[in-house]
Amino acid sequence: MNQKISNDTELLELEKYIEELETNGLTILPPDVTGVAPELVDRAASALLNRFTELTGCPISLAQGPLKALEWPDGGRARFVAAENAPDPTQALIQQLLQIDRSFRDLAVNPKVDFLVDHMMGPQTRGQGSARRLSSANSFIKWRGEFGYGPDLGLHPDQGANPLPWGDTALTANVTWALTDYTHEAGALAYVPGSHKRNSWPTPGAAEEAVAAEAPRGSAIVFHGATWHGAFPKQTPGLRLNAVAYYRHISVLPQENLRVTMADQPWEDCDNPELMRELLGFDDPFPYSEQGFPLPRVAS
Numbered sequence: 001m002n003q004k005i006s007n008d009t010e011l012l013e014l015e016k017y018i019e020e021l022e023t024n025g026l027t028i029l030p031p032d033v034t035g036v037a038p039e040l041v042d043r044a045a046s047a048l049l050n051r052f053t054e055l056t057g058c059p060i061s062l063a064q065g066p067l068k069a070l071e072w073p074d075g076g077r078a079r080f081v082a083a084e085n086a087p088d089p090t091q092a093l094i095q096q097l098l099q100i101d102r103s104f105r106d107l108a109v110n111p112k113v114d115f116l117v118d119h120m121m122g123p124q125t126r127g128q129g130s131a132r133r134l135s136s137a138n139s140f141i142k143w144r145g146e147f148g149y150g151p152d153l154g155l156h157p158d159q160g161a162n163p164l165p166w167g168d169t170a171l172t173a174n175v176t177w178a179l180t181d182y183t184h185e186a187g188a189l190a191y192v193p194g195s196h197k198r199n200s201w202p203t204p205g206a207a208e209e210a211v212a213a214e215a216p217r218g219s220a221i222v223f224h225g226a227t228w229h230g231a232f233p234k235q236t237p238g239l240r241l242n243a244v245a246y247y248r249h250i251s252v253l254p255q256e257n258l259r260v261t262m263a264d265q266p267w268e269d270c271d272n273p274e275l276m277r278e279l280l281g282f283d284d285p286f287p288y289s290e291q292g293f294p295l296p297r298v299a300s
């Protein structure tokens, strides 16, 4: 049981979001439910813009987007769309947010969000504790562009690396914190309601069923790893900014090797260090890197 959600009022408040998660495979928690203050959102946003400039050399603003022309390395993983002749991307992925600023560590341990992620992943099969762990924390910084992910909206299930058939238990869960208002025109997340129950990759024509996850700044968009999702192109000026806390079932490989990368980082500096320790998997038995199991010695 989640330690911070202990009283009936809070449980009751979350009930409708849990129901929506079960029916649609996605729910949106507004800031008055997550308790995230506007100051925290401001802080996260400005940390991301600074990091973008540090990594690219390009100044950037929320209202205007990148303030200089950008060029991309050819092909490879820089491209978000595999299609031939796809135009240059109009978004960039900033990785390893947990190391950048405390605001991202606080978002990752938000008690309401944690309750929902815990609900989707449940307990470890044979253990006492919860199965949820962090997989990565990244940000998509997206600016104006007609193409986006192209006509199929880049629809995919996040837990697609895991073999089918999937069960009800989420193998991964995505919590996209909207750091700017999410609207269809401003390039919101696209998703197909109920697709988490189809137990498959998107089928042809799925994009026609997609709807926008519209949400005010500071909301948490929470979805199951089997939910088909992508994004609409950003048709408005300025930036669409997010911080994605991506979770995994303990049986699933993390995207970032957080147990190693965060060991010497200020992971304790957050609202709930105990939960952060668990989410980073510091005490998990696997994967091990030394002989830890006791061995007998020849009797003397």
Ligand SMILES: [Fe+2]
Binding pocket: 156, 157, 158, 229
């Ligand atoms: Fe995704």
